Amino acid sequence: MVMPYHQVNVLTGVKGCTVIEDAAKYAEIIKKAKRPLLVLGPLLTGNPFGDKILLEYALAIAAAGNIPTVATANIRGKMLEMGATPDSEYDVIEIINSLKKPDWPGVRNEGNHDLVMFFGIRSDLGNQGLSTLKHFAPHLKTMTMCKYVFPHANYSLPNIRKDEKWKSFLEELITKLKEEE
Amino acid sequence: MTQLEEKKNSFHHDHIWEVIRGDDQWEPVGPTPMPSPTDLRNWDMRLMKTYKPFYAPFCDLCCLCTYGKCDLTGSRRGACGIDISTQQARIILLACLIGCSAHAAHGFHILHYLIDKYGPDTKINLGDNVAIEAPNIRLVLGMKPETLGDLLKVTEYIGQQVVHMLDAAHTGQEGSYLDYESKALHIGMLDHVGMEVADLAQISAFGYPTSEANVALVECGWGSIDTSKPTIAVVGHNPASSTNVIDYLTASSLMDKVEVGGICCTALETTRYSDKAKVIGPLSHQLYFIRAGIADVILTDEQCIRTDMPEEARKAGSALIASSDKACHGLDEVSDWEVDDIVKAIVEDGKQVLILDHVKAGEVAVKTAMALAPKRRKDLITLEEGMELAKECKTCGICERVCPNLLQIGEGLAAVAKGDVTPLEKLFNQCLGCGKCEEECPRNVPIFKIMQLGARKGTYNVRQGRGPIMDREIRNVGAPLVMGTIPGAIALVGCSNFPDIDDIVDIVEEFAKRKYIIILSGCSAMVAGMKRDENGQTIYDKYPPDFDQGGVLNVGSCVANSHITGAVIKIANIFAGLPLRANYEVIADYCLNRVPAVGVAWGAYSQKAASIATGCNRLGIPVVLGPHSSKYRRLFLSDKADDDWTVMDGRKKELVQTYEPSPEHLLYVTETKEKAMVAIARLCLRKNDTPAGRQLKLNHYISIYKKYMGPGLPDDLQHFVRNDKDLPIVYKREAMTYLKEVGWKPKPVLTLPTLIGTYPSKVSLDAVVR
Ligand code: SF4
Ligand code: SF4
Ligand code: SF4
Numbered sequence: 001m002v003m004p005y006h007q008v009n010v011l012t013g014v015k016g017c018t019v020i021e022d023a024a025k026y027a028e029i030i031k032k033a034k035r036p037l038l039v040l041g042p043l044l045t046g047n048p049f050g051d052k053i054l055l056e057y058a059l060a061i062a063a064a065g066n067i068p069t070v071a072t073a074n075i076r077g078k079m080l081e082m083g084a085t086p087d088s089e090y091d092v093i094e095i096i097n098s099l100k101k102p103d104w105p106g107v108r109n110e111g112n113h114d115l116v117m118f119f120g121i122r123s124d125l126g127n128q129g130l131s132t133l134k135h136f137a138p139h140l141k142t143m144t145m146c147k148y149v150f151p152h153a154n155y156s157l158p159n160i161r162k163d164e165k166w167k168s169f170l171e172e173l174i175t176k177l178k179e180e181e
Numbered sequence: 182m183t184q185l186e187e188k189k190n191s192f193h194h195d196h197i198w199e200v201i202r203g204d205d206q207w208e209p210v211g212p213t214p215m216p217s218p219t220d221l222r223n224w225d226m227r228l229m230k231t232y233k234p235f236y237a238p239f240c241d242l243c244c245l246c247t248y249g250k251c252d253l254t255g256s257r258r259g260a261c262g263i264d265i266s267t268q269q270a271r272i273i274l275l276a277c278l279i280g281c282s283a284h285a286a287h288g289f290h291i292l293h294y295l296i297d298k299y300g301p302d303t304k305i306n307l308g309d310n311v312a313i314e315a316p317n318i319r320l321v322l323g324m325k326p327e328t329l330g331d332l333l334k335v336t337e338y339i340g341q342q343v344v345h346m347l348d349a350a351h352t353g354q355e356g357s358y359l360d361y362e363s364k365a366l367h368i369g370m371l372d373h374v375g376m377e378v379a380d381l382a383q384i385s386a387f388g389y390p391t392s393e394a395n396v397a398l399v400e401c402g403w404g405s406i407d408t409s410k411p412t413i414a415v416v417g418h419n420p421a422s423s424t425n426v427i428d429y430l431t432a433s434s435l436m437d438k439v440e441v442g443g444i445c446c447t448a449l450e451t452t453r454y455s456d457k458a459k460v461i462g463p464l465s466h467q468l469y470f471i472r473a474g475i476a477d478v479i480l481t482d483e484q485c486i487r488t489d490m491p492e493e494a495r496k497a498g499s500a501l502i503a504s505s506d507k508a509c510h511g512l513d514e515v516s517d518w519e520v521d522d523i524v525k526a527i528v529e530d531g532k533q534v535l536i537l538d539h540v541k542a543g544e545v546a547v548k549t550a551m552a553l554a555p556k557r558r559k560d561l562i563t564l565e566e567g568m569e570l571a572k573e574c575k576t577c578g579i580c581e582r583v584c585p586n587l588l589q590i591g592e593g594l595a596a597v598a599k600g601d602v603t604p605l606e607k608l609f610n611q612c613l614g615c616g617k618c619e620e621e622c623p624r625n626v627p628i629f630k631i632m633q634l635g636a637r638k639g640t641y642n643v644r645q646g647r648g649p650i651m652d653r654e655i656r657n658v659g660a661p662l663v664m665g666t667i668p669g670a671i672a673l674v675g676c677s678n679f680p681d682i683d684d685i686v687d688i689v690e691e692f693a694k695r696k697y698i699i700i701l702s703g704c705s706a707m708v709a710g711m712k713r714d715e716n717g718q719t720i721y722d723k724y725p726p727d728f729d730q731g732g733v734l735n736v737g738s739c740v741a742n743s744h745i746t747g748a749v750i751k752i753a754n755i756f757a758g759l760p761l762r763a764n765y766e767v768i769a770d771y772c773l774n775r776v777p778a779v780g781v782a783w784g785a786y787s788q789k790a791a792s793i794a795t796g797c798n799r800l801g802i803p804v805v806l807g808p809h810s811s812k813y814r815r816l817f818l819s820d821k822a823d824d825d826w827t828v829m830d831g832r833k834k835e836l837v838q839t840y841e842p843s844p845e846h847l848l849y850v851t852e853t854k855e856k857a858m859v860a861i862a863r864l865c866l867r868k869n870d871t872p873a874g875r876q877l878k879l880n881h882y883i884s885i886y887k888k889y890m891g892p893g894l895p896d897d898l899q900h901f902v903r904n905d906k907d908l909p910i911v912y913k914r915e916a917m918t919y920l921k922e923v924g925w926k927p928k929p930v931l932t933l934p935t936l937i938g939t940y941p942s943k944v945s946l947d948a949v950v951r
Contacts, residue, residue, distance in 0.1 A: 005582055006581075006582060006584075006587050007582050007583050008585050008587075008812075011241075012239070012240040012241065012242060013240055013241025013242055013252075013254065014241050014242070014252045014254060015241055015254045041852065042852060042853050072852060072856075073851070073852040073853040073855065073856045074853050074855035074856055074889050074890055076890045076891050077889070077890055077891030078891075079891075080891045080892060080893070081891070088896075089890075089896050091849075091850075091851055091852065091856055091860070092852055093235070093811070093816060093818070093849065093850045093851075094818070094821070097235055097818050097820075098820075121852065122587065122680075122808050122809075122852060123587060124587065124808065124809055124811070124812065125808040125809065125811050125850070125852055128237040128239075128811035128812060129237060129811065131237050131238050131239070132235070132236060132237045132238075134254070135236070135238055135241075135254065135255075135265050136236070138255065161578075
């Protein structure tokens, strides 16, 4: 069993995430998705690598994969400051509530999303939200970008101890997403 | 025909009639006296048609019976046939039952104690300014209680309902998540009744403040305790023993020689009894304070006390007296020993005791504290000692992994090792005081000891719990609240654990400045006072204590939460003139559609919080929760603008699609305090706002949005603008441009929106028109 970093998120159940360390594999899954969505949380104002805040990485991922974004909590202000406009604005519980419905038209009105990525949400709230989707949204897959194991996701990063490793992962992911097929 | 009339000539009818004294003429008996589990089911189903249960399962399994464990993922069902949603709802019902029982049993216990002391005919006395003494009891049971004996009958009814509902959770009973939720709503409603019983009894028999707003400010915080004096820490919720400590000190003229401080709600109860007692702090300070060894005696009663208290007290060298039959902690009962023998056993042999005689517990606590204090040292750690101890930490992060609030303790310790305690001060405010980190540290770093450097050790103040809102206050604010010119009444209740206790004071300040009415209770009321601004003032110094615009008041402990729902109910009764007696649907409908009240349980963790919030929801009061509360597993969410917002226009008696999602959700989690503030402002919108009221509310909504979410307008503004008269002048031009862009169309304005008439109910539409 893979232990999550935060033990309050330990899986008591039967259906857990697939842990993926390889950025190329992550990029491949994202590229295969027809209507991916990137949900951005308030922890993205953090600057663990000391060069730029996590939100810049998140926005680069969105740009590289042409992925629409959802601003949750109070991350919108920071996005606007950085010259980026979120495609939509929901709190995390609300976007999950919408994603649950197979016929929800999605943030671009092109149909519900088939892959939902979460980045920068408190791990306990995030994992609970992922549980909702695991149980009630079989029509989509979920993926996390934070440096912890999220047992209720479909695809999760491992617990990454060294921030540089996480940084290389994100950078490589951005590069791979930019690469043409 | 009312539900009761249908049962005429039955034992059931006669029993209810007798309990509520149906022949008393104060108001006609409404449709649902002493409701059965299904009497309000249609109301619940109507609520849940809009506010659908949203589940975030904590676990994929069920392990409640020996058929299991059963995997409930996907479309799987348990061996008994239950599915994942229904299982979540069953757990919610159980949580509500535990929470409701905690309050009702507190009430039951206090009543027995007081009836033994003063007799069953002791009058309920709330002073000259509270004529509607028991809004929840009047509303739910249809009874107007006059004595402690009447209150006992109320608890008997609650007890019967709790047994009935607990039965429904048995394997092979209820099979629908909606029905489990309806039962949870029933129990949540009864929780407010049980809380009301407990507090009415306490106020009447202990002479707590009532019928006045300007009650005393009491000292609060670690710094308020004079450690040179013998110190008694009372911990829990039930004041039966702590009030006896005060009585004994007063009778022996020792009040100035001994410190009595409380942790958790007993602190609020004891300071309601004597403003010389102190509030040490909220639940999250409990283990810190105990481990600091400042208390010579720890006197526990019930609820939210550390279950490892005997071990912790022993380590700290404090004496321990348990005084509740609900939390005996494995201790020997010595209730029939002589006082001096008990004191001797505690002081000389270190015996920890259970004393169920509250008078005796009070005397023993004082005598023990006085005997022990001279033998004990109460030194807190110095910075130099802390720096040395902190150097043991290798920032391995193991403590962070077990922390329920996901805190990076190691980083705080690393700063201390370098002589900087600032990060630790921040961490102390976020820390729940659970002790998991220290337990897990492989290097045995004494985190709690080092944390003393970051602990808030100042002296602050808290307004005494003042009990019910006065009838004249309701008369004054009823019209402006319902019309919207006071933009809302916001209650920040209960625990203050997560995610940062300073969030509460920030939320209070934001809305008090904007002239909302702010009501506090429990640990939230304490932490609201535990921050001083640049002028050295706390929230309680700065804002008036009235239930009026811009007022900040403390109703009291957890059980005083009943006065918050009570105030909302009284608005419908006193201001709108709707009868209360067993008239639940009409009043709840009024609250939902017309009273802009919002609950905030920001740091909630317990089952009591689950039932309190669920009870608010049945009454139509939306509640906002902090992020960790997603672990409660269930919310009540609408589909926002995509939902059907048809209501009945009570005046025209016709159905109207309003297209207005107000109030938008009934139980809602937000991740940050900023988002919570935006949500609170939005949840205060009601369909019957006058244009002036709506303008004011939208003004705050937009301004809070801009302050915390950045420039621009909320992307749902169009749903809340009925016509251009609703637009606040300052934002009018910007808003008109935006509305044009999104193709906004005017919407109907209703003066009497109601759900009555939109679902099957015995209540006629005429009942809501006054
Ligand atoms: S109660 Fe039902 S789901 Fe739970 S363990 Fe028993 S059979 Fe399985
Ligand atoms: S577990 Fe102990 S050594 Fe590791 S970071 Fe926490 S306090 Fe430091
Ligand atoms: S005591 Fe505080 S820091 Fe330690 S695990 Fe508990 S909440 Fe976290």
